[in-house]
Structures are given as structure tokens and as C-alpha cells.
Amino acid sequence: MVNEMKGIEYFTKFLLKRWVAFAHDLVWVPIALVLAFWIRANLGAIPPLHWEVVYGFLLIAIPVQAVAFYFFGLYRGIWRFASIPDLIRILQAVWIGAAVSFLLLFFADRLVGMPRSVILLYPLFLTLGLTAPRLLYRWVKDHRLGLKASAGRRTLVIGAGRAGDMLVRDLVKNESYVPAGILDDDPGKQGRALHGIRILGGLSDLERFVEKLRIEVVLVAIPTAGPRVMRRIVEACAHLKVECVTLPSMMELADGQVSVSRLRRVRLEDLLGRAVVRLDDARVCELLAGKRVLVTGAGGSIGSELVRQVAGYAPAHVVLLDQGEFNLYSIEREMAERDAVPPYTAVLADVRDDARMREIFEVHRPDIVLHAAAYKHVPLVEDNPDEGIRTNVFGTRVVADLAGEYGVERFVLVSTDKAVNPTNVMGATKRVAELYCQGLNAVSETAFITTRFGNVLGSAGSVVPLFREQIERGGPVTVTHPEITRFFMTIPEAVSLILQATAMGEGGEIFVLDMGEPVRIVDLAREMIRLSGLEPEKDVEIRFVGLRPGEKLHEELFHGQESLVGTTHPKILRAAARNVALGDLVRELTELESKLGSEGQAGVVKVLREIVPEFTVAPVEVGKVPAQETAKALH
Incomplete structure (x- = not known):
């Protein structure tokens, strides 16, 4: 009423x-x-x-x-x-x-x-x-002649280009913001005005005008801004204790519409400078449209995004398979709440269970299998090698064998950069999975394809959620080593690679994303602290705790014997697969399986090293950080 x-x-x-x-x-x-x-x-x-x-x-x-x-x-x-x-x-x-x-x-x-x-x-x-x-x-x-509502926050806009012009036009209509000035590095624009708001100076004047104009929020209106510019702005805002928000990137603004409603918090991706991989949509659609697709590990970070993106290509049916009840429930519920989705079935199952998996293949007869199910947490798998081997090696073997037996068109293994010259059990198990799929490809009608990439920003169990929790608690943020580096990508990037590889692969390839330069983890920690509006070391301590068992200082994307060549996609490379004698590998896997649960950790690791000769102990002494390295990283 x-x-x-x-x-x-x-x-x-x-x-x-x-x-x-x-x-x-x-x-x-x-x-x-x-x-x-x-x-x-x-x-x-x-x-x-x-x-x-x-x-x-x-x-x-x-x-x-x-x-x-x-x-x-x-x-x-x-x-x-x-x-x-x-x-x-x-x-x-x-x-x-x-x-x-x-x-x-x-x-x-x-x-x-x-x-x-x-x-x-x-x-x-x-x-x-x-x-x-x-x-x-x-x-x-x-202008309100000095009478504008006090609830509006005093705002400084960075960027006087087309996006800045459209944003300022919208800002003057919005009572949540009081635009007090604009900054732009173009000397020809300085001293002029956009919709009555003066362009006061360049980016170097940010600190001066934030203090002079009592700015409460800085709005970045440069969709093309690179990571260096974004880091510079975020660092200055963190130092000045003012909020920093931005317009989305050019890719996110594909419709060209700029408004206050599209402003968002600066994300880690903005500071890392990773460009999202563009898919050859026509090729992927041609592959997936009308097909039955099985996604294992569908409740995980990669698996759930695979389900989301696959659903957009009009498949005939999608099977969501996961052994984690809550994860599977979450992605099933998300699918149920979407407006338009293809027919799908959520299946609670363990990829290690041969009888259960055979039943699933018999009922659903998938055309495409995207195998993302795996244990991936390095320290946990290091401490529990038997379970890591059962899932990452023998679980993959079960699904891959069934894919070949039931005439699946394409089987895509989701692998990791840790499989290259592995220094931990998890990486070694993923390398064995790669070898097995390459071996099967030579004797099967099914095309077995491997995708290999680095760390995924924000995935479950990754360093980003850990740092976020530590920052929320007030610190310290724990980094293993001052010089440790990792390759990073976003979850959509990773899934784009998988789908593109599925479309372009003919069988036996290992596809690798061109991931640019590796990122120092300590720099990642600093950026996350700044994104929280705090200053590293001043507000939140960064503490070095030493490398964990099996952890490398620097990851690699391909082995020295894998010659890297380009593909039809500008951001995807192909590592030439090494020859695999499937018969020998099967005998070695039989021996490995016999050791599980009986020989202890040393026994199974010994067999793993026989299968993957490049599997070695990490070169840096675990748990110790040289004092000079710590000093260099902090200063």
C-alpha cells in the first residue's frame, strides 16, 4: 500500500x-x-x-x-x-x-x-x-551554485578522451559524485573543460590535486590504459587513502557504452596487463554445436567456466561431472538459474571409478570430453602422493581409455606448466597423464589433445584467494621466496585456450598459451595490498616463509626437447610432442599401481621418476630464504 x-x-x-x-x-x-x-x-x-x-x-x-x-x-x-x-x-x-x-x-x-x-x-x-x-x-x-548535495563524493577523473567525455557527461547528472576536475597528459587539452569541468593538468599532478581538491574517489576513464599506468594510479591512490575505480577495458566495453553504472573496482587483471584471448567463435561453434559434451571436474574453477562457455555454443547436451557434492551443486544451480541453457545433466562420480565412468559413457555417449578433474594443490599432493597419483594418473587413464573405446571425437586434457621438468609429485602426475594421452593418440581414432598453462587468477586454492584472506585479517601476507615467479592468466583465458585447442587440434599436440612475462609473487602481493587501499609493509607486512616441498622458483611452459611453433591463433603455441612407447608406459603404470598403498611415499615417487626422468627435487633449499634476497625484495 x-x-x-x-x-x-x-x-x-x-x-x-x-x-x-x-x-x-x-x-x-x-x-x-x-x-x-x-x-x-x-x-x-x-x-x-x-x-x-x-x-x-x-x-x-x-x-x-x-x-x-x-x-x-x-x-x-x-x-x-x-x-x-x-x-x-x-x-x-x-x-x-x-x-x-x-x-x-x-x-x-x-x-x-x-x-x-x-x-x-x-x-x-x-x-x-x-x-x-x-x-x-x-x-x-x-553546478548547483554551491548547493549540490553533500552526499556526493568529490571526484577526480583521469582521462579526457572519448570515454572521459562520456563519463563526465554522465557524472554531472549523478548525485553520487561531484566531479571536481579532470587530469589528462595531453597538453592540448589541459586548461580546457569538459561539460563545465576543468582539465587541470596531467597524471603527474594527481597527488597535488587529490590533496588540494579534497578528492574522495579517483575515476580512471582510460579503457586502453596499460598495466604500468594503472599500477601508478593505484599506488598513488593507496598512498593518498582515496578509492580508485575504473571503466572496464576496451574488450569489456565492446558495445561502446560508457556510464557511471559501468564503473568497477580496479582488478588484479588490470595491473598484470593480461589481455583476454579472443576465440575463433565460428570454429568453436562449428565443433560444439549439436554435440554431447562431458566436462569432468565441472565444479572446479576451470571446469565450471568450461561449462559456462560451452553452454553458449548450443551443444546438444552437457554432462557436468564432479566428485565434490557442493561444487557440483553450485554449478548445477547456476545453470538452472540462467535464462537459456542447453540440456544438461549433473553427475556425482569419481573419475577413478572405472565401472561408474563406463556407465556414464554408456548412457550419455559424449562426442567431446574436456578432462579438468585433478588434484592440483602442490603441498597437499606432495604429502599425499598416492591420492594424487590415483586421480591425476589413473583417473585420467580411466576417462581416456573410455573416450577411445566409445569413439569420442576429441579428448582434451587440462594440464599445467608444473608438468614441465617437474619438481613435485603433482607436476609429475600431470606429466604422466600427458604422456599417456599422447601414447593413446597414436593408436586411437580419438584425437587426444593437451592444453598447458600457468596459474589461474582467483582459482580455488591459488595464491590470490589466500592473499586476499590474509589482507582482510590485517596480514601478514606470506610469500615463499622474494624471487619466486609464476605465469598468470584469468579463468576465462584458460578456458578460451581449452576450447580453441579443442577446435584446432588434430591429435597428439600440446597447446601452450603465449603468457607473456612471468610475474614475481611478491609484486603480486604488493598490488593486492594496494588494491585494498593499503600500503605494503606500512599497513600490511609481507613475510617470506621459504619454499615449500617440491616448489620451483620459476615455472616453465615447455620442455627443452619440445620445439615450440606457432599456430593459426596468435596467442596459442604448439609444443611438438615427444615420442611415447605406449606399451612400455602401460607396463610402468602397472608397476606404479602395484606400489600404491604398499610401498610408501618413497616407493611410488621412485617409480614416478622412472616414468618421468626429468622429475627432480627443487634446486633451492626448502624453507630457507637468503637474507640478501629478502632485503632486495623489500627495497
Whole structure:
């Protein structure tokens, strides 16, 4: 009832404002006509004969102009936001209305007594009378003459390009922000204004104007800004204790629409400078449309994104398979809440269970298998090698064997950079999985394809959520070693690679994303602290705890014997696979399986090293960080 009353009250006020605007415009019809005659009389008294013409013309002009005002939509807009489209509507309504009025008067009395100068002056004065009050009202509202609502936050905009222009235009209409100035490094723009807001200087003046203008929030309106520029701004804002938000990237702004509603917090991806991989959508769609797709590990970070993206290519059916009940429930619920999804089935199962997996293949007969199920946490797998081997090696073997047996078109193994020259059990198990799939490819009708990439930002168990939790607790943020580096990508990037590899692979390849330069983990920690509005070492301590068992200082994306070549996709490379004798590998896997649960950790690791000769202990002494390295990283 209360909401209905508020709705009625709002509607009543809305109608009242429109009628007031309409009355204002009609009043200007006689005023504009009298002003025209007054100018014709050289600012003197209007002769009585002319007054008769005035009265006669108004009898025609007022109803004609009223119809024109309504017909051309003068009351669709709001005075508060009067703009060029409103001016165009006014010009159309005034000049066409005036033309019709004079034409009707001509037919009535041949314009007897109507001065020719009035025919031009009347629409000019009427145009001025309708536009000036609207623009004045907007100017007063925009600048508020010092009366702007105190709730709005004082804002500094960075960027005076097209995006900045559109953002500032929207800001002056938004009561949540009070734009106090703009910064842009283009000297030609400095000293000028956008929508009444001055361009005060360049990015180097950020700190000075934040303090001088008492800025509360900095808005970055440069969708093309690189990571260096973003880091510079974020660091300055963290130091000054002001919030920093940004427009999305050019890719996210594909529709070209810029508004306050699209502002978001600066993300880690903005500071790392990773560009999202563009898919050859036509090729992926051709592969997936109408196909039955099985995604293992569908509840994980990579698996769930695979499900989301695959669903967008009109597959005939998607099977979501995971052994984790909650993870599977989460992605199933997400699918159920989406507007348009293909038919799907959520299956609770363990990839290590041969009988259960055979039942699933028999029922669903997948055309494409995307195998993302794996144990990936390095220290946990290091401490529990038997479980890591059962899932990453033998679970993969079960699914891969069934894919070949049931005539699956393509099987894609989701691997990791840790499989290259592994120094831990997890990496070694993934390398064995790669070898097995490459071996099967040589003897099977199914195309077995491997995708290999680095760390995924924000994935479950990764360093990013850990750092976020530590920052929220006030620190310390724990980094294993000052010089440790990792390759990073976003979850959509990783999934884009998998889907693109699925589409372009013919079998036996290892596809690697061109991941750019590796990122120092300590730098990642610093950026995350700054994104939280804090300063590293001052507000949140960074503590070095030493390398964990099996951890490398630097990861690699391909082995020295894997020659790296380009592909048809500019961001995807192919590592030439090494020859695999499947018979020998099967015998070694049989031996490995016999050791599980009986020989202890040393026994299974020994067999793993026989299968993967490059599997070695990490070269840096675990748990110790040289003092000079710590000092160098902190300063």
C-alpha cells in the first residue's frame, strides 16, 4: 500500500512538471510575438493596427504551436538533462509550427498588416524563450551554485578522451559524485573543460590535486590504459587513502557504452596487463554445436567456466561431472538459474571409478570430453602422493581409455606448466597423464589433445584467494621466496585456450598459451595490498616463509626437447610432442599401481621418476630464504 501511494505521488508530480513545462512554452508564444513587433517598432510603442494583427495571429499560433510542441516530443526530455537532441526538437517544433501558423494566416487574410521582419523575428525569439530557461536550469542544477548535495563524493577523473567525455557527461547528472576536475597528459587539452569541468593538468599532478581538491574517489576513464599506468594510479591512490575505480577495458566495453553504472573496482587483471584471448567463435561453434559434451571436474574453477562457455555454443547436451557434492551443486544451480541453457545433466562420480565412468559413457555417449578433474594443490599432493597419483594418473587413464573405446571425437586434457621438468609429485602426475594421452593418440581414432598453462587468477586454492584472506585479517601476507615467479592468466583465458585447442587440434599436440612475462609473487602481493587501499609493509607486512616441498622458483611452459611453433591463433603455441612407447608406459603404470598403498611415499615417487626422468627435487633449499634476497625484495 505504501509503495502504491508513493507511485501515485511520483506520477502526480511527473504530470504536474510536464504541464508546467507545457504552460511555460505556450506563454512564450505571445511573448515572442510581442517582442518581434516591439523590435519592429524600434523598441517603441506598438501601433494599435499591429495589435490587431497580434491578436489575430495568436488565435492561430497558440493551438498550432501547442500541437507542434506535443508532436515533436518537447516533453519527453527532462529539463535537468537538456541536451542537443532537445534543442533539435525545439527547433523543429518552433520553426515548423511558425511556418504552419503564417501559412494559415496567409490563407485567411494574405498576411495583411504582418511586417515581414516579424516572420523571421518571431520564431527566433520563441526558440530563445524555450531553450534559454532549459539550459539555465540545467546549468544551475549541474553546478548547483554551491548547493549540490553533500552526499556526493568529490571526484577526480583521469582521462579526457572519448570515454572521459562520456563519463563526465554522465557524472554531472549523478548525485553520487561531484566531479571536481579532470587530469589528462595531453597538453592540448589541459586548461580546457569538459561539460563545465576543468582539465587541470596531467597524471603527474594527481597527488597535488587529490590533496588540494579534497578528492574522495579517483575515476580512471582510460579503457586502453596499460598495466604500468594503472599500477601508478593505484599506488598513488593507496598512498593518498582515496578509492580508485575504473571503466572496464576496451574488450569489456565492446558495445561502446560508457556510464557511471559501468564503473568497477580496479582488478588484479588490470595491473598484470593480461589481455583476454579472443576465440575463433565460428570454429568453436562449428565443433560444439549439436554435440554431447562431458566436462569432468565441472565444479572446479576451470571446469565450471568450461561449462559456462560451452553452454553458449548450443551443444546438444552437457554432462557436468564432479566428485565434490557442493561444487557440483553450485554449478548445477547456476545453470538452472540462467535464462537459456542447453540440456544438461549433473553427475556425482569419481573419475577413478572405472565401472561408474563406463556407465556414464554408456548412457550419455559424449562426442567431446574436456578432462579438468585433478588434484592440483602442490603441498597437499606432495604429502599425499598416492591420492594424487590415483586421480591425476589413473583417473585420467580411466576417462581416456573410455573416450577411445566409445569413439569420442576429441579428448582434451587440462594440464599445467608444473608438468614441465617437474619438481613435485603433482607436476609429475600431470606429466604422466600427458604422456599417456599422447601414447593413446597414436593408436586411437580419438584425437587426444593437451592444453598447458600457468596459474589461474582467483582459482580455488591459488595464491590470490589466500592473499586476499590474509589482507582482510590485517596480514601478514606470506610469500615463499622474494624471487619466486609464476605465469598468470584469468579463468576465462584458460578456458578460451581449452576450447580453441579443442577446435584446432588434430591429435597428439600440446597447446601452450603465449603468457607473456612471468610475474614475481611478491609484486603480486604488493598490488593486492594496494588494491585494498593499503600500503605494503606500512599497513600490511609481507613475510617470506621459504619454499615449500617440491616448489620451483620459476615455472616453465615447455620442455627443452619440445620445439615450440606457432599456430593459426596468435596467442596459442604448439609444443611438438615427444615420442611415447605406449606399451612400455602401460607396463610402468602397472608397476606404479602395484606400489600404491604398499610401498610408501618413497616407493611410488621412485617409480614416478622412472616414468618421468626429468622429475627432480627443487634446486633451492626448502624453507630457507637468503637474507640478501629478502632485503632486495623489500627495497
